[in-house]
Amino acid sequence: MKIPLSDEIAARVEARLAKFSLSWTKLDLDPLRRATSFKVVVLCEMLGGRTKAADAVELTDNTLDNYRHGKQDPTFATLEMLAEKVGIAGRYLGGEWSFEKGSIRIDLSGDGAAGTTATSMRPPGLMDNPPAPYLHGYDEIGPSAALIEHYWRRLGLDPASMSAVLAEGDSMMPTIADQSPVFVDTADRNLADGGIYALRAEGRLIIRRVQRLIGGGVQLLADNAAAYPPQEIGEATLADLEILGRVRSAAVAC
The missing domain is CATH 1.10.260.40 (lambda repressor-like DNA-binding domains)
Structure with a gap:
């Protein structure tokens, strides 16, 4: 443009x-x-x-x-x-x-020329959808509660259902870094195929991408697949999985 x-x-x-x-x-x-x-x-x-x-x-x-x-x-x-x-x-x-x-x-392609080009960056935004525009410093200003609510509403989310947790470990690198604040929609626990979810397994918080399996059940996938193999949850035990909610955004260090 x-x-x-x-x-x-x-x-x-x-x-x-x-x-x-x-x-x-x-x-x-x-x-x-x-x-x-x-x-x-x-x-x-x-x-x-x-x-x-x-x-x-x-x-x-x-x-x-x-x-x-x-x-x-x-x-x-x-x-x-x-x-x-x-x-x-x-x-x-x-x-x-x-x-x-x-x-x-x-x-908007992210492939602009160097030199006087003003390079920007984009965080995961809505994790399962195209990333939202991001500007350096937005996460440094200590936005008011009203501004945070406005942000979630613009993304089509109910602010009352949003909760923050800290990611633990490198299993979701490079998408989500260790100790990054992760924002979870606690109203969405339906395990949609391809979605990223915060889960509790054996008393420990984990964040995984979900892949639905034919015939029922799911695979929990880490983005750092080389270090974390897929974990299969059968249909019979799926109801026992504690789902905190769907990950919708994560903070990006800058």
């Missing part, structure tokens, strides 16, 4: 990227924070500059400058609001952004 800019806006974007990229290099920003700062700079200029952008999302000029320099990360809600003010759908925030010949190029 390409968003053509007017000559005036393109010139401002180019000048601001040149200015702020010096800060990014000086601060030795990691690619994720650099990617977020890149997007803030572009969106600010598309809105008419720092002051107009700050007014549009009710921030101070200094706060917006911290975002542009990469000293702080905006919340996802703030960045989404900036994008919506210029007519860019929130789903495009998870793509790789670059400035090319007077246009903003957004690559």
